Amino acid sequence: MDWWKYADTPLEKFGLMFLAIALFVIVMGVILVAVDRPKRVPRWLVTLGFVGPALLFITFGLVIPGVRTIYQSFFDNRSVEFIGFDNYVQAFTQDQFQIVLRNTAIWVIVVPVAATIIGLIYAVLVDRTRFEKLAKALIFIPMAISMVGASIIWKFVYEFRPDQGNIQQIGLLNQVVVWLGFEPQQFLIGQPANTFFLIAVMIWIQTGFAMTILSAAIKAIPDDIVEAARLDGLKGVQMFRFITVPSIRPALIVVLTTIAMGTLKVFDIVRTMTGGQFGTSVVANEFYTQSFRMNNIGLGAALAVILFVLVIPLVIYNVRQLRISEEIR
Amino acid sequence: MTRTMTVTKRRTYAAIAGGAALALTLAACGGDDGEGGGGGGGDDEPTASSIDCEAYDEFGDLEGTTVNVYTSIVEPEQQTQEDSYDPFEECTGVEVKYEGSREFEAQLLVRIQAGNAPDIAYLPQPGLLRTIVEDFDAIVPAPDATAANVDEYFSESWKDYGTVDGTFYAAPLGSNVKSYVWYSPSMFADAGYEVPQTWDEMIDLSDQIVADGQMPWCAGFGSGDATGWPGTDWIEDVVLRTAGPEVYDQWYTHEIPFNDPQIVEAFDTAGEILKNDEYVNAGLGGIDSIATTEWTAGGVPILAGQCWMHRAANFYQTQWPEGTEVGEDGDVFAFYLPTNQTDVRPVLGGGEFVGAFNDRPEVQAFQTYLSSADWANAKALTTPMGGWVSANNGLDPENLATTFDQLSAEILADPDAVIRFDASDLMPGEVGAGTFWTGMVDWVTGSSTQEVVDRIEASWP
Numbered sequence: 001m002d003w004w005k006y007a008d009t010p011l012e013k014f015g016l017m018f019l020a021i022a023l024f025v026i027v028m029g030v031i032l033v034a035v036d037r038p039k040r041v042p043r044w045l046v047t048l049g050f051v052g053p054a055l056l057f058i059t060f061g062l063v064i065p066g067v068r069t070i071y072q073s074f075f076d077n078r079s080v081e082f083i084g085f086d087n088y089v090q091a092f093t094q095d096q097f098q099i100v101l102r103n104t105a106i107w108v109i110v111v112p113v114a115a116t117i118i119g120l121i122y123a124v125l126v127d128r129t130r131f132e133k134l135a136k137a138l139i140f141i142p143m144a145i146s147m148v149g150a151s152i153i154w155k156f157v158y159e160f161r162p163d164q165g166n167i168q169q170i171g172l173l174n175q176v177v178v179w180l181g182f183e184p185q186q187f188l189i190g191q192p193a194n195t196f197f198l199i200a201v202m203i204w205i206q207t208g209f210a211m212t213i214l215s216a217a218i219k220a221i222p223d224d225i226v227e228a229a230r231l232d233g234l235k236g237v238q239m240f241r242f243i244t245v246p247s248i249r250p251a252l253i254v255v256l257t258t259i260a261m262g263t264l265k266v267f268d269i270v271r272t273m274t275g276g277q278f279g280t281s282v283v284a285n286e287f288y289t290q291s292f293r294m295n296n297i298g299l300g301a302a303l304a305v306i307l308f309v310l311v312i313p314l315v316i317y318n319v320r321q322l323r324i325s326e327e328i329r
Numbered sequence: 330m331t332r333t334m335t336v337t338k339r340r341t342y343a344a345i346a347g348g349a350a351l352a353l354t355l356a357a358c359g360g361d362d363g364e365g366g367g368g369g370g371g372d373d374e375p376t377a378s379s380i381d382c383e384a385y386d387e388f389g390d391l392e393g394t395t396v397n398v399y400t401s402i403v404e405p406e407q408q409t410q411e412d413s414y415d416p417f418e419e420c421t422g423v424e425v426k427y428e429g430s431r432e433f434e435a436q437l438l439v440r441i442q443a444g445n446a447p448d449i450a451y452l453p454q455p456g457l458l459r460t461i462v463e464d465f466d467a468i469v470p471a472p473d474a475t476a477a478n479v480d481e482y483f484s485e486s487w488k489d490y491g492t493v494d495g496t497f498y499a500a501p502l503g504s505n506v507k508s509y510v511w512y513s514p515s516m517f518a519d520a521g522y523e524v525p526q527t528w529d530e531m532i533d534l535s536d537q538i539v540a541d542g543q544m545p546w547c548a549g550f551g552s553g554d555a556t557g558w559p560g561t562d563w564i565e566d567v568v569l570r571t572a573g574p575e576v577y578d579q580w581y582t583h584e585i586p587f588n589d590p591q592i593v594e595a596f597d598t599a600g601e602i603l604k605n606d607e608y609v610n611a612g613l614g615g616i617d618s619i620a621t622t623e624w625t626a627g628g629v630p631i632l633a634g635q636c637w638m639h640r641a642a643n644f645y646q647t648q649w650p651e652g653t654e655v656g657e658d659g660d661v662f663a664f665y666l667p668t669n670q671t672d673v674r675p676v677l678g679g680g681e682f683v684g685a686f687n688d689r690p691e692v693q694a695f696q697t698y699l700s701s702a703d704w705a706n707a708k709a710l711t712t713p714m715g716g717w718v719s720a721n722n723g724l725d726p727e728n729l730a731t732t733f734d735q736l737s738a739e740i741l742a743d744p745d746a747v748i749r750f751d752a753s754d755l756m757p758g759e760v761g762a763g764t765f766w767t768g769m770v771d772w773v774t775g776s777s778t779q780e781v782v783d784r785i786e787a788s789w790p
Contacts, residue, residue: 077759077790078464096784160614160618160621161614162610162612162613162614162615162618164612164614164635167612186614186615186617186618186621188621189617189620189621189774271554275553275554275556277556277557277620277767277770278620278770278774289763292435292438292439293434293435293554293758293762293763294758294759294762294763295438295460295464295758295759296759
């Protein structure tokens with residue numbers, strides 16, 4: 001009777017799911033009941049009841065694997081021999097990995113900046129127009145599509161058919177290129193432009209997020225400031241430059257850093273569209289390839305740690321800015 | 330590179346339909362004597378189920394036990410695999426639980442490390458077997474009964490691929506023949522072309538086709554995660570032809586470096602075809618389109634009359650669109666990739682191997698069954714659409730579904746053929762499933778041969 005260990009049939013799987021849900025309900029119920037009869041229960045026990053499970057899961061699900069990854073990054077391929085910083089040296093000096101780091105840098109700079117700028121301009125342009133709701137919904141839709149789904153859509157957009165005989169283009173972009181009278185292009189092969197064609201997908205997804213947050217921030221600008229500025233004779237671009245942008249600065253930074261964090265970890269787009277071929281790999285994709293396909297556990301761990309280290313400052317900055325913007329509110 | 334997983338996943342739905350029909354008939358047969366406990370196999374069995382059950386007596390009473398199998402072989406091929414286990418299940422009462430996964434190569438190692446290894450795994454690469462033996466203390470040697478079967482039914486080299494440091498671990502399962510060039514017999518006949526018998530004749534024919542205003546070759550290296558592997562097969566086949574089998578052996582064992590001049594020569598010889606923009610890539614684009622064309626789509630322009638030749642393994646048979654007739658007088662057929670050598674007739678092969686991570690008697694009994702002629706014949710009979718062969722010499726070619734599969738089986742059984750296993754499967758994973766693949770992609774997208782071989786050599790662990 002080990003169906004709960006090896007659930008095979010749908011019935012067993014659903015049974016397992018309900019069992020897990022029931023367990024969760026029981027545990028939470030016990031905690032809540034315990035909280036409801038105060039007086040007797042010391043405060044530390046209540047605190048432990050609430051924080052304990054979370055801490056437990058974070059310890060086993062995050063801290064231990066994290067520490068283990070850092071530990072493994074100092075060992076060789078098979079986690080046997082201690083080799084110090086060799087994996088890191090390799091990751092920073094070999095051509096192949098330098099391309100990976102360069103690409104990651106391009107991604108992290110271009111995506112947040114482009115997505116934020118486009119989102120901001122869009123938010124300002126549609127603000128208080130008649131089509132605002134529709135226009136916002138349109139640009140927000142890509143957020144609802146999974147990264148893999150978006151990648152497949154864009155792969156079709158970039159699809160290439162040769163300029164031979166009576167072969168027709170099936171990719172949207174190449175068809176446009178042909179209509180304009182040019183030769184069809186292999187968008188995903190030509191370096192280094194192909195990285196930017198992949199980046200376009202991420203921007204397409206993230207712009208909606210930037211637009212939504214920034215639009216809310218713009219609406220939150222107090223009317224008296226805007227009116228005062230208008231009385232002082234500010235108009236159009238100046239208003240944007242001296243009133244709108246400074247007023248929403250905290251929101252801008254949160255948006256920038258949030259997108260930057262998401263971009264650092266980008267994996268799905270690269271793996272789905274090129275598999276990291278043609279010089280388009282990024283750290284997250286290379287880490288997966290090294291760890292699981294090539295069985296280079298040490299190097300894969302080192303790449304994961306590099307990614308981790310790169311994300312930390314962004315997270316800290318992001319949290320601080322979030323706090324500041326909350327204080328303002 | 331043997332990619333059984335990619336081989337099988339794009340099978341036509343016809344195969345599913347055929348498999349389902351067969352499963353029905355098998356189920357009907359099983360109903361007849363399933364109650365009888367399977368002693369002796371039943372005399373009235375017309376299908377694969379008639380096997381000698383005594384071979385499994387030595388493993389004791391196995392009734393009610395279970396064997397877990399983890400493989401990269403997924404639907405629709407999975408059905409034919411499962412059906413081929415029926416005779417064993419009837420004989421012994423063992424239940425074989427089959428689990429196919431497209432993430433097999435990565436997940437197997439994860440499962441082994443997690444202490445959750447399957448009972449049996451079908452390893453598509455001897456290189457992976459070596460990794461598992463050397464790095465993890467999980468795999469168990471093959472039982473004597475299995476080894477005896479392999480000694481009886483397989484040539485010694487096949488046993489060697491399942492052996493690491495003198496210990497025999499994994500018996501061969503299915504096998505592939507890769508040295509084929511697919512073409513259209515009817516197009517050849519109409520144009521008055523003949524099947525070339527030497528490499529030079531093949532180049533002459535290519536030039537003739539160019540002179541007649543067409544492009545002779547098409548190719549595709551795309552295969553998702555594993556993009557590039559069809560290119561490694563190309564190079565391996567040419568190394569066997571330009572440098573010979575001895576150099577080939579030194580090459581994959583790294584006795585000579587990857588950037589040895591003889592290997593460079595093989596790359597350049599292959600490049601005379603693959604990197605010649607008058608030869609490739611018919612109907613698909615320029616040379617760089619080889620990198621983005623899925624290997625499954627690489628040969629399809631032949632049917633549209635856009636290209637004439639496509640080098641691919643025997644399992645490409647199942648990639649042709651539904652309704653394509655494979656045969657000497659059909660829409661497509663394949664000829665042996667010719668060579669200028671007169672003394673040897675090299676053949677590039679591949680296959681998967683059965684590794685066991687547990688030595689329970691039912692697991693050993695199942696290993697023994699898989700290495701037997703009984704299984705090979707049962708598998709042939711449960712694969713009505715063809716596209717499967719084995720190097721097991723107990724396999725009766727009559728049982729194979731198509732004349733093309735019979736041809737492949739003949740080549741595998743031919744004592745004069747010099748069969749060499751796919752080198753990228755024998756090289757360390759970093760190269761054979763890593764830089765060799767990506768190197769082939771770089772090679773067709775602009776890198777020179779020297780750059781590519783130097784880079785691969787540098788990555789050799």
